[in-house]
Amino acid sequence: MWPDKRICQMFNIEHPIILAPMAGPGGAELATGVAQGGGLASLPCAMLSIARIRKDVSIIRHHSNKAINLNFFTHAPQPHDNAGEAKWKTRLTPYYEELGLDPDKPVDAVNRAPFDEQTCSLVEELGPEVVSFHFGLPNEHLMQRVKDAGCKVIASATTVEEARNLQSRGCDAIIAQGVEAGGHRGMFLTDNVASQSGTMALLPQVVDSVEVPVIAAGGISDERGIVAAFALGAAAVQIGTAYLFCPEANVPPLHRAALNNARDDNTTLTNVFSGRPARSIFNRVIREVGPISADTPPFPTAGAALAPLKAVAEAQGSSDFSSLWSGQAASLAREMPAAELTEKLARKAQELLRKLAG
Amino acid sequence: MWPDKRICQMFNIEHPIILAPMAGPGGAELATGVAQGGGLASLPCAMLSIARIRKDVSIIRHHSNKAINLNFFTHAPQPHDNAGEAKWKTRLTPYYEELGLDPDKPVDAVNRAPFDEQTCSLVEELGPEVVSFHFGLPNEHLMQRVKDAGCKVIASATTVEEARNLQSRGCDAIIAQGVEAGGHRGMFLTDNVASQSGTMALLPQVVDSVEVPVIAAGGISDERGIVAAFALGAAAVQIGTAYLFCPEANVPPLHRAALNNARDDNTTLTNVFSGRPARSIFNRVIREVGPISADTPPFPTAGAALAPLKAVAEAQGSSDFSSLWSGQAASLAREMPAAELTEKLARKAQELLRKLAG
Numbered sequence: 001m002w003p004d005k006r007i008c009q010m011f012n013i014e015h016p017i018i019l020a021p022m023a024g025p026g027g028a029e030l031a032t033g034v035a036q037g038g039g040l041a042s043l044p045c046a047m048l049s050i051a052r053i054r055k056d057v058s059i060i061r062h063h064s065n066k067a068i069n070l071n072f073f074t075h076a077p078q079p080h081d082n083a084g085e086a087k088w089k090t091r092l093t094p095y096y097e098e099l100g101l102d103p104d105k106p107v108d109a110v111n112r113a114p115f116d117e118q119t120c121s122l123v124e125e126l127g128p129e130v131v132s133f134h135f136g137l138p139n140e141h142l143m144q145r146v147k148d149a150g151c152k153v154i155a156s157a158t159t160v161e162e163a164r165n166l167q168s169r170g171c172d173a174i175i176a177q178g179v180e181a182g183g184h185r186g187m188f189l190t191d192n193v194a195s196q197s198g199t200m201a202l203l204p205q206v207v208d209s210v211e212v213p214v215i216a217a218g219g220i221s222d223e224r225g226i227v228a229a230f231a232l233g234a235a236a237v238q239i240g241t242a243y244l245f246c247p248e249a250n251v252p253p254l255h256r257a258a259l260n261n262a263r264d265d266n267t268t269l270t271n272v273f274s275g276r277p278a279r280s281i282f283n284r285v286i287r288e289v290g291p292i293s294a295d296t297p298p299f300p301t302a303g304a305a306l307a308p309l310k311a312v313a314e315a316q317g318s319s320d321f322s323s324l325w326s327g328q329a330a331s332l333a334r335e336m337p338a339a340e341l342t343e344k345l346a347r348k349a350q351e352l353l354r355k356l357a358g
Numbered sequence: 359m360w361p362d363k364r365i366c367q368m369f370n371i372e373h374p375i376i377l378a379p380m381a382g383p384g385g386a387e388l389a390t391g392v393a394q395g396g397g398l399a400s401l402p403c404a405m406l407s408i409a410r411i412r413k414d415v416s417i418i419r420h421h422s423n424k425a426i427n428l429n430f431f432t433h434a435p436q437p438h439d440n441a442g443e444a445k446w447k448t449r450l451t452p453y454y455e456e457l458g459l460d461p462d463k464p465v466d467a468v469n470r471a472p473f474d475e476q477t478c479s480l481v482e483e484l485g486p487e488v489v490s491f492h493f494g495l496p497n498e499h500l501m502q503r504v505k506d507a508g509c510k511v512i513a514s515a516t517t518v519e520e521a522r523n524l525q526s527r528g529c530d531a532i533i534a535q536g537v538e539a540g541g542h543r544g545m546f547l548t549d550n551v552a553s554q555s556g557t558m559a560l561l562p563q564v565v566d567s568v569e570v571p572v573i574a575a576g577g578i579s580d581e582r583g584i585v586a587a588f589a590l591g592a593a594a595v596q597i598g599t600a601y602l603f604c605p606e607a608n609v610p611p612l613h614r615a616a617l618n619n620a621r622d623d624n625t626t627l628t629n630v631f632s633g634r635p636a637r638s639i640f641n642r643v644i645r646e647v648g649p650i651s652a653d654t655p656p657f658p659t660a661g662a663a664l665a666p667l668k669a670v671a672e673a674q675g676s677s678d679f680s681s682l683w684s685g686q687a688a689s690l691a692r693e694m695p696a697a698e699l700t701e702k703l704a705r706k707a708q709e710l711l712r713k714l715a716g
Binding site: 149200204205220221222225227230231232264266353 | 538
């Protein structure tokens with residue numbers, strides 16, 4: 001049925017459709033729906049406690065016997081940068097004053113931990129079929145433990161150079177993340193957003209540069225994008241934004257409203273929410289402080305000083321300081337349950353493949 | 359043979375492949391090759407004299423009886439901005455000094471004229487089958503004259519909003535120009551490069567928003583991109599960068615050398631060469647002054663002050679100040695004559711369409 005069956009066989013899934021792990025909106029319910037629809041169920045673990053990951057996996061396993069993908073961030077923990085965080089707080093002080101907040105009150109640390117010994121032990125315990133990493137790979141020792149646990153390992157590349165790096169370090173498949181993609185860019189050998197490629201250009205260049213199967217990500221929200229990805233040489237697609245429209249996604253109301261009004265031209269790459277480039281729908285803090293600010297402290301600490309602003313603004317019905325993650329093709333998405341969406345995407349993609357050939 | 363025949367029928371061409379008009383590299387010889395290969399021969403007229411356009415069209419007509427597309431810029435002529443040009447010259451003065459040039463010596467005006475009464479009369483005289491515009495459309499009066507002359511009119515859109523604007527003003531087809539595309543972006547209702555969409559996301563959103571056929575541009579350098587474009591809803595593709603590798607393209611040696619070493623991640627949108635955003639391979643002036651500079655005078659005058667630097671540097675074998683136009687998929691291109699490339703792209707795209715359907 002599918003022109004390339006390598007990923008379906010490698011992960012033992014029916015359809016070559018991978019739920020993009022989206023820390024925040026993605027949880028057990030969304031993953032379960034995708035698994036039931038025949039895709040790969042991804043659980044974003046970067047913001048979850050060990051106990052919560054264990055619980056979510058048991059929920060997914062309870063409702064489905066299909067493959068699971070556990071996703072982790074692999075940023076190098078940065079030393080505490082007091083000067084950098086003070087500079088960032090100073091940049092945001094006018095907003096603290098506007099909202100009646102005390103800029104001198106300490107802020108809570110953000111909860112995005114990189115993959116480490118503890119989470120690696122959890123992977124060994126839970127035995128997911130797939131583990132995916134964002135921002136490069138963990139060290140050789142941890143990587144070997146994951147592979148020894150029988151997990152297939154995938155990770156995101158935003159350039160050909162990153163794809164080659166991931167292959168040489170043992171990835172079983174590579175996600176080519178075009179610039180259209182929502183949320184955090186997986187870039188780890190460059191920090192230059194100005195040179196990042198669109199999916200149409202990046203994907204075939206990555207396919208030509210590695211031996212392992214390539215998974216397309218970025219700008220794919222319906223069957224047209226899926227078929228285009230296969231035409232460009234992909235063996236599967238990873239879809240995020242379209243799944244944000246599912247009722248199972250934990251999308252706050254203000255974010256959901258922004259997604260419902262998304263256009264091709266109202267997102268941008270910005271580092272203001274975390275310190276790393278990520279694609280969000282425009283809002284006030286992006287327009288006034290970003291989109292790319294030189295004042296952000298290292299990932300993920302930039303989010304800490306924004307959190308009080310976000311909390312107060314959201315309570316007033318404003319998304320001025322909220323990350324409104326979205327890819328560039330949100331307007332193509334339609335609200336429906338995740339299992340139904342997965343089945344529909346697969347069915348319509350196969351119909352389009354036949355139709356194109358005449 | 360092709361899944362969508364609307365553009366082939368509208369323009370009376372064999373293959374839905376349009377040579378991107380590239381002012382500088384593109385001329386009669388390249389256009390003739392594409393016409394002979396079954397694609398649409400485009401002649402970029404923005405930097406040509408009336409006499410030269412007339413001569414080039416007669417050369418193409420002599421070698422082929424196929425359709426011709428004459429391409430014009432439609433930027434609004436800006437009042438002379440002495441202060442702006444002086445500011446820009448000041449920004450470049452260190453380079454003048456480094457190269458032993460006198461920054462106070464007046465520079466020649468640049469030769470990029472917008473479509474006007476005179477070129478419109480030439481269109482009426484020459485009767486090209488297609489006229490394409492970049493940076494929006496000419497005024498209603500000129501537009502009507504072009505349509506009354508029997509020409510089909512196409513133009514570039516970089517957003518859905520621009521596509522709707524072009525359709526409402528009478529375009530027969532619309533080029534959806536993804537952010538991957540090389541050279542000048544056709545943007546005319548926005549100047550925000552940070553929100554420009556990749557082809558994968560832009561194309562289906564434009565297709566869903568207009569009734570007229572849509573031509574895909576940006577990141578398409580081989581048969582995979584062509585098939586992907588049809589999957590996304592395009593009725594044709596416009597290809598530029600891949601044709602720069604043809605022997606018929608007037609590409610200076612330093613530009614050709616840069617193209618031969620192009621990678622997915624070494625181009626960027628920059629305004630330093632003209633005052634408008636355009637995609638070029640990185641070089642020194644982009645890195646040090648751009649990629650987007652707030653100091654450029656209005657299009658196209660920024661190029662004037664760069665010209666002396668470019669001339670001296672190129673004579674020394676350096677492309678430090680040269681525009682090195684390229685899309686993001688140059689590495690997929692292979693050197694061959696334009697007719698052969700056009701035929702090969704068409705043949706391999708049709709093979710891939712059949713292969714994908716199994």
